Each structure stands twice: as structure tokens, then as C-alpha cells.
Amino acid sequence: MAKTIAERSDIIPVLAEIFREHGFEGASLSVITEKTGLGKGSLYHFFPGGKAEMAQAVLTEIDSWFEEKIYRPLREAEDPASAIRSTCRAVADYFNSGRRICLVGAFALDNVRDRFASQINGYFASWITALSSALQRLGHNVEAAMTLAEEAVIAVQGALVIARALNDSALFERAMTRIEKQLTN
Amino acid sequence: MAKTIAERSDIIPVLAEIFREHGFEGASLSVITEKTGLGKGSLYHFFPGGKAEMAQAVLTEIDSWFEEKIYRPLREAEDPASAIRSTCRAVADYFNSGRRICLVGAFALDNVRDRFASQINGYFASWITALSSALQRLGHNVEAAMTLAEEAVIAVQGALVIARALNDSALFERAMTRIEKQLTN
DNA sequence: AACAGAGTTTACCGATAGGTACAATTTGGA
DNA sequence: TCCAAATTGTACCTATCGGTAAACTCTGTT
Numbered sequence: 001m002a003k004t005i006a007e008r009s010d011i012i013p014v015l016a017e018i019f020r021e022h023g024f025e026g027a028s029l030s031v032i033t034e035k036t037g038l039g040k041g042s043l044y045h046f047f048p049g050g051k052a053e054m055a056q057a058v059l060t061e062i063d064s065w066f067e068e069k070i071y072r073p074l075r076e077a078e079d080p081a082s083a084i085r086s087t088c089r090a091v092a093d094y095f096n097s098g099r100r101i102c103l104v105g106a107f108a109l110d111n112v113r114d115r116f117a118s119q120i121n122g123y124f125a126s127w128i129t130a131l132s133s134a135l136q137r138l139g140h141n142v143e144a145a146m147t148l149a150e151e152a153v154i155a156v157q158g159a160l161v162i163a164r165a166l167n168d169s170a171l172f173e174r175a176m177t178r179i180e181k182q183l184t185n
Numbered sequence: 186m187a188k189t190i191a192e193r194s195d196i197i198p199v200l201a202e203i204f205r206e207h208g209f210e211g212a213s214l215s216v217i218t219e220k221t222g223l224g225k226g227s228l229y230h231f232f233p234g235g236k237a238e239m240a241q242a243v244l245t246e247i248d249s250w251f252e253e254k255i256y257r258p259l260r261e262a263e264d265p266a267s268a269i270r271s272t273c274r275a276v277a278d279y280f281n282s283g284r285r286i287c288l289v290g291a292f293a294l295d296n297v298r299d300r301f302a303s304q305i306n307g308y309f310a311s312w313i314t315a316l317s318s319a320l321q322r323l324g325h326n327v328e329a330a331m332t333l334a335e336e337a338v339i340a341v342q343g344a345l346v347i348a349r350a351l352n353d354s355a356l357f358e359r360a361m362t363r364i365e366k367q368l369t370n
Numbered sequence: 371a372a373c374a375g376a377g378t379t380t381a382c383c384g385a386t387a388g389g390t391a392c393a394a395t396t397t398g399g400a
Numbered sequence: 401t402c403c404a405a406a407t408t409g410t411a412c413c414t415a416t417c418g419g420t421a422a423a424c425t426c427t428g429t430t
Contacts, residue, residue, distance in 0.1 A: 117352075159339050161346065165290070165308075
């Protein structure tokens with residue numbers, strides 16, 4: 001019956017969705033086996049460290065996605081204004097207009113924060129720094145760029161919280177539109 | 186040994202702190218008995234519905250605190266500008282400059298959201314509505330007031346997420362200062 | 371064709387989860 | 401002072417938790 005089907009990298013997006021839906025503690029191994037279709041044996045084959053290693057892998061994948069699609073374009077694009085615009089759209093798409101939560105933000109509010117502190121910290125620090133870099137090249141001074149970037153990332157995370165609380169994806173879209181305008185006006 | 190010491194209302198703030206610290210799923214009965222000093226017998230005497238009823242009670246208490254200290258002043262104060270200023274300070278104090286998370290926001294991102302959907306929804310809806318009311322009496326038209334209010338509540342929640350993620354309460358204070366200024370400029 | 375190792379299934383473990391039952395105790399009021 | 405109700409302690413229940421062990425089955429390589 002056993003087949004060499006799964007690869008570690010195939011499972012990670014599924015794990016990400018599971019953690020988003022159930023949280024870290026709520027994602028029991030039985031849920032994980034059910035949704036991935038993998039038994040505990042396979043799971044522990046790929047992730048000897050258990051749930052903690054699975055979550056680490058998910059956070060790492062999220063970080064590299066953002067690095068490639070958001071942070072790097074913001075830092076390196078020769079046209080910072082259009083980079084800001086297109087990464088705002090990419091963020092809105094990534095979070096499916098507020099219907100999908102930010103796993104890193106959710107972990108930050110959860111009691112697992114300390115366990116994944118450095119990844120959580122790095123995620124938001126990189127985001128703010130990259131955005132600030134684009135804003136500086138857009139003409140803002142260091143301080144103003146930092147403030148604007150901080151405000152924008154705060155607004156994205158806040159909008160995710162409120163959109164989910166009110167079950168209102170239009171609210172998230174409104175917020176993203178305001179953020180984009182505020183950054184590129 | 187049994188003493189008639191505890192009252193339901195005395196326990197609720199302790200429960201609130203426990204849920205803030207451990208989340209809903211993480212707040213096991215053993216943690217709750219330990220931190221409250223009450224055995225399961227007492228706990229189930231006060232809250233026959235178990236953990237779910239405890240969380241409901243906590244959410245209800247939070248809602249009535251905000252109703253009294255934030256929403257009502259915003260709706261009814263004859264000086265809306267100073268009401269906005271003083272409720273901003275009250276909010277910053279309540280969240281201990283970002284060191285204390287918003288339980289309702291955390292629940293919104295958690296998988297328990299559906300279970301407490303109406304309380305979560307009501308909390309944020311009331312906040313935005315009350316703030317919008319004060320802004321209208323300050324001279325903004327209905328639409329502008331609503332947008333500003335939405336933006337402010339989003340910023341508070343976002344700042345709580347980021348401040349906790351970066352372990353940076355100064356960031357939260359900066360955000361609250363900006364919010365206050367933006368609402369009363 | 372056969373072997374090694376990657377991948378998988380199954381059965382099991384101790385610990386703890388939330389919850390229940392009920393007897394023991396304390397308390398305020400008559 | 402004594403009783404009924406309020407409160408608490410203890411023992412116990414079943415289900416599930418995360419994790420382990422080891423036998424098994426594929427699959428690519430030679």
C-alpha cells in the first residue's frame with residue numbers, strides 16, 4: 001500500500017493551511033493526518049521534531065515567499081512607486097482579501113509566540129525595513145519612511161484582524177486601497 | 186475546608202488573564218484551577234457550561250468595560266474631541282502600552298472565532314460605531330467619520346499585533362499617538 | 371532480479387484533556 | 401442552634417493528546 005508519493009515540500013502548504021485554520025495547539029496530529037492524508041509515521045519521517053518542526057517549516061516557507069515576492073521587489077526595484085503598488089496587490093491577493101489570516105500575526109498573539117519568536121520578529125522587521133527602503137528611494141527621509149512603513153504594516157495586520165472579526169472582506173479591501181494611496185500619494 | 190470566598194465576578198478577571206496568556210485551547214482546566222485557586226468542583230459550580238461559559242463570561246465583562254469606559258463616552262460626551270483624547274489614553278492604558286493583548290482580537294484570529302462570533306463581532310462593531318459618532322459630532326460627514334473610525338480601530342489592533350511580535354511597546358505608543366492626532370487634528 | 375533505503379502502516383504508550391458525580395464542609399438565616 | 405443552600409474536595413470517567421517502535425511495501429539503481 002505504501003507509495004512514494006509525498007515530498008516534504010508538497011506537504012508544507014497543506015500544513016500551512018491547517019495551522020491557519022486550527023492554530024498551533026488546535027492542529028492536532030489527528031487533524032494533520034486526516035488533511036494531509038499522511039499517517040503519523042510518514043509525518044514523523046519528514047518532520048522528526050513533530051509539530052514544532054512542522055510549524056518551523058511552514059514559517060520558513062512563508063518567510064521565503066515574502067522575501068521573494070514582497071521584500072526583495074521593495075528593496076531592489078528600480079521603480080519604487082510601482083513596486084509598492086504591485087506588492088500591495090500581491091499582499092491583498094495572498095490574504096485572499098482578508099478571508100485568509102496571517103499565520104505569523106496569529107502566532108504573535110498566541111501563546112506559542114515565544115517558541116517562534118525569532119521567525120515572527122524577523123518576518124515583521126523585514127517587511128517594515130523593506131517597505132521603508134522603497135519609501136526612501138521614493139523621496140522620503142529616513143524617519144518619515146520608517147513611520148509610513150510601520151503604519152502600513154500595522155494597518156495590514158489590523159485590517160486582517162477586523163475583517164475576520166466582522167467577517168467583512170470589503171473592509172479589508174478598503175483598508176488596502178487606503179494603504180496603497182497613503183504610500184504612493 | 187470549603188469556604189465561601191469566591192464570587193463569580195471575582196474570578197472573571199483572573200480567567201481573562203489566563204485566556205490572554207494561554208489562549209482558549211491552551212487554558213487547560215489544570216492551569217485554570219492552579220491560577221484561580223479553585224477546584225474543578227467550584228469552577229463547574231460557577232460555570233456549569235465549562236470552559237466555553239468561562240470564556241463567554243470573560244467576553245461579556247470585556248464588552249461591558251468597553252461600553253462603560255469607551256463606547257458610551259464616545260457616543261454621549263458633550264465634548265467629542267476631549268472624549269476621543271481621553272478614550273485613546275484609556276485604551277493605551279488598558280492594553281498596557283501594547284504589552285497586553287486584545288483577547289477579542291486574539292479570538293478573532295483563533296479557530297474559536299466561530300464559537301464566539303457574535304460577541305467578537307459586537308465588540309468591534311460597537312467600537313467603530315461609537316468612534317464614528319464622536320467624529321460626526323466633531324464635524325465630519327457620515328462617510329468620512331466611518332472611514333476614520335474604521336482606520337483607527339484597525340490601527341489599534343494592528344499595533345497590538347506588531348508590538349507583541351516585535352516585543353516593542355514603544356511602537357504601540359507611537360501608533361496610539363498617531364491615531365489620537367489623526368482623529369483630532 | 372535483488373537489494374537498499376525511502377516512505378508507510380499499524381499498534382501501542384503514558385500523560386493529560388474536559389467533564390461528571392457526589393460526599394464533605396461551610397455559611398447565612400430562621 | 402440547627403437546617404438548607406451554597407460552596408468545595410476527591411475520585412473517577414472516557415477520549416484524545418503528542419509521540420514511539422517496528423514491521424512492512426514500494427521504487428530506483430545496479
